[in-house]
Amino acid sequence: MLSKKTKYGLKALTYIARVEGDAPVQVSEIAASEKIPQKFLESILTSLRKSGFLGSKKGKHGGYYLRKDPSEILMTEVMRILEGPIAMVPCVSLNFYEKCDDCPDENECSVHKLMIQVRDSTLNVFRNTTLADLSGS
Amino acid sequence: MLSKKTKYGLKALTYIARVEGDAPVQVSEIAASEKIPQKFLESILTSLRKSGFLGSKKGKHGGYYLRKDPSEILMTEVMRILEGPIAMVPCVSLNFYEKCDDCPDENECSVHKLMIQVRDSTLNVFRNTTLADLSGS
DNA sequence: ATTAACCCTATCGGTTTAATAGGAATTACA
DNA sequence: TGTAATTCCTATTAAACCGATAGGGTTAAT
Numbered sequence: 001m002l003s004k005k006t007k008y009g010l011k012a013l014t015y016i017a018r019v020e021g022d023a024p025v026q027v028s029e030i031a032a033s034e035k036i037p038q039k040f041l042e043s044i045l046t047s048l049r050k051s052g053f054l055g056s057k058k059g060k061h062g063g064y065y066l067r068k069d070p071s072e073i074l075m076t077e078v079m080r081i082l083e084g085p086i087a088m089v090p091c092v093s094l095n096f097y098e099k100c101d102d103c104p105d106e107n108e109c110s111v112h113k114l115m116i117q118v119r120d121s122t123l124n125v126f127r128n129t130t131l132a133d134l135s136g137s
Numbered sequence: 138m139l140s141k142k143t144k145y146g147l148k149a150l151t152y153i154a155r156v157e158g159d160a161p162v163q164v165s166e167i168a169a170s171e172k173i174p175q176k177f178l179e180s181i182l183t184s185l186r187k188s189g190f191l192g193s194k195k196g197k198h199g200g201y202y203l204r205k206d207p208s209e210i211l212m213t214e215v216m217r218i219l220e221g222p223i224a225m226v227p228c229v230s231l232n233f234y235e236k237c238d239d240c241p242d243e244n245e246c247s248v249h250k251l252m253i254q255v256r257d258s259t260l261n262v263f264r265n266t267t268l269a270d271l272s273g274s
Numbered sequence: 275a276t277t278a279a280c281c282c283t284a285t286c287g288g289t290t291t292a293a294t295a296g297g298a299a300t301t302a303c304a
Numbered sequence: 305t306g307t308a309a310t311t312c313c314t315a316t317t318a319a320a321c322c323g324a325t326a327g328g329g330t331t332a333a334t
Contacts, residue, residue: 002225004292007248014247035239040293059301060309075251088139102172110151110271111144114212117266121258129254134247141323177324196332197278281330299312
């Protein structure tokens with residue numbers, strides 16, 4: 001299941017990408033427009049800022065803005081920040097690999113084989129989708 | 138994340154498919170061989186029995202057996218029983234659809250569009266994989 | 275009768291998720 | 305210079321879910 005955090009984060013990024021003029025976009029505006037609890041959204045935008053996707057301007061008339069062109073923001077990167085590993089099991093994760101306690105040999109594990117296929121097909125989607133694709137009509 | 142329940146369930150099904158002669162396979166044997174907590178595994182096999190994948194024989198020398206040929210057990214079906222929806226959000230789920238509270242129009246939701254792609258690519262894997270594929274060398 | 279196995283219900287501790295609370299720091303602008 | 309608007313920071317919470325365990329009931333082979 002996609003977490004609310006990820007869902008809200010993606011919607012917020014899309015909103016900013018669509019709206020963006022020169023002025024930064026305020027949390028309150030995004031929250032109201034996308035029906036996202038404001039305080040929760042604040043924490044999500046913070047993590048997107050800390051990971052480099054967003055910049056912020058403090059104080060009155062402050063807000064958030066994209067630090068890259070939407071076409072350069074890949075879903076693989078966004079998903080890994082918001083949702084964590086893309087793979088369904090750590091033993092097939094490229095960025096968050098962990099060995100299973102049980103499996104003596106990954107190559108003989110039926111789950112391993114299946115989950116590699118799922119990972120690859122999902123990666124194929126995320127690698128070929130950018131924020132520009134999401135925000136475009 | 139794939140739940141332990143699903144992981145254990147898949148491993149158990151694979152084990153049964155590989156071992157199967159005429160005699161049913163015992164929970165204790167699967168649990169020991171695959172390093173799965175036995176009581177937990179019992180509950181998993183129960184749900185696989187109730188959903189028609191497995192049959193059981195009670196009493197001494199009892200156990201579980203497949204009710205269909207492995208080549209006829211599709212991952213789509215197994216995953217839906219063990220893990221639930223294949224889609225990452227209910228609003229793109231084929232079998233567990235739910236409308237989002239927020240979204241006024243699904244067709245304009247960027248998350249919706251992205252998650253349809255992910256769903257389809259994952260479905261494509263599960264629809265083309267059977268237990269025979271998992272248990273085959 | 276005894277034993278081995280599945281079957282059923284309940285419970286529990288831990289973790290994660292989603293959200294809220296309260297204020298501190300910063301900036302625009304009158 | 306003061307006030308309002310806004311991001312920033314830390315802490316807390318309620319609920320849900322997950323993984324596992326407990327304890328026995330039922331069934332069947334020998």
